[in-house]
Amino acid sequence: MSRRLSETLIADAGHICCATCSHRLAPANGGWKRSAALSTVAVAALPGAGTNVHPEVVLRRFCCPKCGHLLDTETALPGDPFLEDIVRA
Amino acid sequence: MDPVTFSIIRHRLFRVVEEAVITLKHVSGSAITNEGHDLMVSLYQADGSLLMGGVGFLHHLTSAAEACKAIVRKFEGRINEGDLFLLNDPYTAALHTSDIYLVSPIHHDGKLVAWSACFVHVSDIGAMNPGGFAPDAQDIFTEGFSSPGIKLVERGELRQDVWDTILNMVRGPEMVALDLRSMIACNNVARVRMLALIDKYGMQTFDQACKALIDQSETRLRERLGELPDGRWQSRQYLEVKGEIYKVLLTMTKSGDTLTFDFTGSSPQSKYSVNCSKWASLGGLFAPLFPLLCYDIVWNEGVIKPITMIAPEGTIVNCTRPAPVSVATVGAIQSVNNAACSTIGKMLAASEKYAEEATAVWHANHFAIFMFGNNQRGRLAIGILTETFAGAGGARRFADGVDIGGEIPNPISRMANVETIEAQFPIRYLFRRRLTDSGGPGKYRGGTGGEMAIVAHDAPDGGIHYVVSGKGTRFPQSEGLCGGYPGGVNDYVWVHAPPKEMHNVDRFAQNLETIPGDPEPISWGVFPLMGDDALYVRWNGGGGIGDPLDRAADKVAADLEAGLISDQAARGTYGVIRQGDVLDRPATQAQRAAMRQARLATGAAK
Numbered sequence: 001m002s003r004r005l006s007e008t009l010i011a012d013a014g015h016i017c018c019a020t021c022s023h024r025l026a027p028a029n030g031g032w033k034r035s036a037a038l039s040t041v042a043v044a045a046l047p048g049a050g051t052n053v054h055p056e057v058v059l060r061r062f063c064c065p066k067c068g069h070l071l072d073t074e075t076a077l078p079g080d081p082f083l084e085d086i087v088r089a
Numbered sequence: 090m091d092p093v094t095f096s097i098i099r100h101r102l103f104r105v106v107e108e109a110v111i112t113l114k115h116v117s118g119s120a121i122t123n124e125g126h127d128l129m130v131s132l133y134q135a136d137g138s139l140l141m142g143g144v145g146f147l148h149h150l151t152s153a154a155e156a157c158k159a160i161v162r163k164f165e166g167r168i169n170e171g172d173l174f175l176l177n178d179p180y181t182a183a184l185h186t187s188d189i190y191l192v193s194p195i196h197h198d199g200k201l202v203a204w205s206a207c208f209v210h211v212s213d214i215g216a217m218n219p220g221g222f223a224p225d226a227q228d229i230f231t232e233g234f235s236s237p238g239i240k241l242v243e244r245g246e247l248r249q250d251v252w253d254t255i256l257n258m259v260r261g262p263e264m265v266a267l268d269l270r271s272m273i274a275c276n277n278v279a280r281v282r283m284l285a286l287i288d289k290y291g292m293q294t295f296d297q298a299c300k301a302l303i304d305q306s307e308t309r310l311r312e313r314l315g316e317l318p319d320g321r322w323q324s325r326q327y328l329e330v331k332g333e334i335y336k337v338l339l340t341m342t343k344s345g346d347t348l349t350f351d352f353t354g355s356s357p358q359s360k361y362s363v364n365c366s367k368w369a370s371l372g373g374l375f376a377p378l379f380p381l382l383c384y385d386i387v388w389n390e391g392v393i394k395p396i397t398m399i400a401p402e403g404t405i406v407n408c409t410r411p412a413p414v415s416v417a418t419v420g421a422i423q424s425v426n427n428a429a430c431s432t433i434g435k436m437l438a439a440s441e442k443y444a445e446e447a448t449a450v451w452h453a454n455h456f457a458i459f460m461f462g463n464n465q466r467g468r469l470a471i472g473i474l475t476e477t478f479a480g481a482g483g484a485r486r487f488a489d490g491v492d493i494g495g496e497i498p499n500p501i502s503r504m505a506n507v508e509t510i511e512a513q514f515p516i517r518y519l520f521r522r523r524l525t526d527s528g529g530p531g532k533y534r535g536g537t538g539g540e541m542a543i544v545a546h547d548a549p550d551g552g553i554h555y556v557v558s559g560k561g562t563r564f565p566q567s568e569g570l571c572g573g574y575p576g577g578v579n580d581y582v583w584v585h586a587p588p589k590e591m592h593n594v595d596r597f598a599q600n601l602e603t604i605p606g607d608p609e610p611i612s613w614g615v616f617p618l619m620g621d622d623a624l625y626v627r628w629n630g631g632g633g634i635g636d637p638l639d640r641a642a643d644k645v646a647a648d649l650e651a652g653l654i655s656d657q658a659a660r661g662t663y664g665v666i667r668q669g670d671v672l673d674r675p676a677t678q679a680q681r682a683a684m685r686q687a688r689l690a691t692g693a694a695k
Contacts, residue, residue, distance in 0.1 A: 037691050048655065
């Protein structure tokens, strides 16, 4: 019986899994982002970026390493840790 | 108690607040109040605790409670029937000096039984920059007068010496006088209606109903929290002022029937006026909490009890006197709003029952431009460009965010018509419209922000000046949710007109690119709008929800047709291919598959 963690993640059989393909990302109650495929893009390179966007701020895109579905995003400066979201059982 | 009587009293309390708001708007003459709805009216118990939260900027509901409590402490034994107090000190309760609280005790049979409190952002407060937002301020002492509590009306009589002193400290005193009179009228109406309610049902019954109302709110919120999953969610907001970067970091923990908002890790307080005080942060986190978790629960003291805030002293979210705070409402407080909206959205998205209530962050950054100078009638005009209240909706789990759709902390915010602003200031709008690519991409797109440009027009002094306290140009703040992208950023561009002998001015330019002159990005300080120069402003859109590659291709094509997204976004972000004006479904499918495949090649996060 799976349990919802977000729109894109579920908990199933003691693991955090991709809600689209059920790929196991990490043990439940732990951080899953390090098991995701991460791509970053400079916010300044996104369509519609303004004239004054900070050159170092990026959009981190955490994807399922199996199906390529986008699981979560966050904006960050270099060196800032991943945001950690934990849903308890 | 009898449920019918309880419901009637509850309903009447709503109506008391509503009529007081109408009074406030009708008496006020300033666009920021009666057009932008930068206001708030609420009712409080005798001890100052929140009884019935009203509409307007919701981060004032808890701060005005602190204002009432401060008056109770300060004026113990000297609070009389017919008194009215003014308080606007940010280190006592207010958010910044220009948001003045007027609080009125309500006595019944000689006994203090309740308070009515309201605020408006007054036209001016005597800060070093006109309008209240003071980017040049170095401390609270240069942000206008601030009172930790003063009696403005005593036993129904205006204290003329106090009134004259206040108006002697501000620019445009006639407008500030009208602001204050609108609030006095508002509180008078609230008091009269409250007394009529108490007279009808009796003090004992009224008191029972109020206690039951607060108990009911607490019970219902705790029950709701109990239905939501336990967990911990984070959000991070960046602000930049003149090259210095500040961070608001929030970790929200939900455990059982309680919620804790912990701002540990946020930046030390700033030398600039983007800081906020402890009470302001508390209000800042409640502003999204009220509508997102308590949309069907009365906003009162009962809602506050299950909530805890940790805000380390000396940080940007709990600064110490005399740090400047005049830009707080659109600085640290708004970042607290955004971070709380984001973490609450994540928690709701984790719930089977409440996922439909999840939202990405709405309009995350006010641009808050105050104009000042002599207008076309030769009179001093000070006021805000109310487009800052136009906002942009965050995407929901089931629908796009509403374009230019307001903001979470103020459910009734809106902007004035162009003509209203042009009548007040010597300016002319070149254009005002929805902004392409401003809504955060996602399966459901964030609502768009907008863009506009103005030039001087019929100005006796050749133009006008304006105050910009503009964060939000360097970092997107309308966070996406569950794979959605953030909304676009703000922008402020001063277009310097070419020399007279060189230019063939397009007096009706329809976008930034065709406004003649040299564009200069600006963000902080006081600037001129003189001669043929132009000011271009764009404001941020809402965050998106879900993977943009999951967005229905037809919706992407429709957005493209409407000018809400660009070709670059359609192809590069949404993976949608068109041949001419026709959607190419096979090519779109192939493009999206290729984009997903490319994501797999990026390797694991480290």
